[in-house]
Amino acid sequence: MTHPVQQDGSSCGVIVVLMARGIMNAFPAVPVLQFGTSRKEMGNERKIMALQILKASVFDEAENCAMCSLKKTAGSVHRFINWIQCDTCERWYHEECLGMAKEDLEQARANKWNCILCS
Numbered sequence: 001m002t003h004p005v006q007q008d009g010s011s012c013g014v015i016v017v018l019m020a021r022g023i024m025n026a027f028p029a030v031p032v033l034q035f036g037t038s039r040k041e042m043g044n045e046r047k048i049m050a051l052q053i054l055k056a057s058v059f060d061e062a063e064n065c066a067m068c069s070l071k072k073t074a075g076s077v078h079r080f081i082n083w084i085q086c087d088t089c090e091r092w093y094h095e096e097c098l099g100m101a102k103e104d105l106e107q108a109r110a111n112k113w114n115c116i117l118c119s
């Protein structure tokens with residue numbers, strides 16, 4: 001089978017996915033696989049895949065902890081109680097999931113707070 005060759009030490013996963021897709025699309029024929037494997041092209045493919053996964057996800061930023069993805073309204077036996085919202089992206093987090101020092105957490109509650117994705 002003709003296929004592109006990996007050029008770096010970390011894009012094997014992206015290449016495997018692209019090859020699998022090519023093989024599935026051509027099945028039962030044997031495809032000639034053609035796609036770029038430069039650093040830039042691999043980065044672009046990674047981004048496309050990440051967005052596809054996020055798009056297919058049932059994750060709801062207004063209802064789920066952005067760290068553990070548990071739902072805000074989940075049952076009463078939940079061991080996490082306190083939630084904090086990022087003032088920039090408005091994602092919600094369990095305070096316990098953030099693993100912040102007590103003083104930092106108090107500071108975050110009292111002031112504007114940016115989550116790990118926004119700070």
Ligand SMILES: [Zn+2]
Nearest residue numbers: 065068094097
């Ligand atoms: Zn959580």
Ligand SMILES: [Zn+2]
Nearest residue numbers: 086089115118
């Ligand atoms: Zn944020």
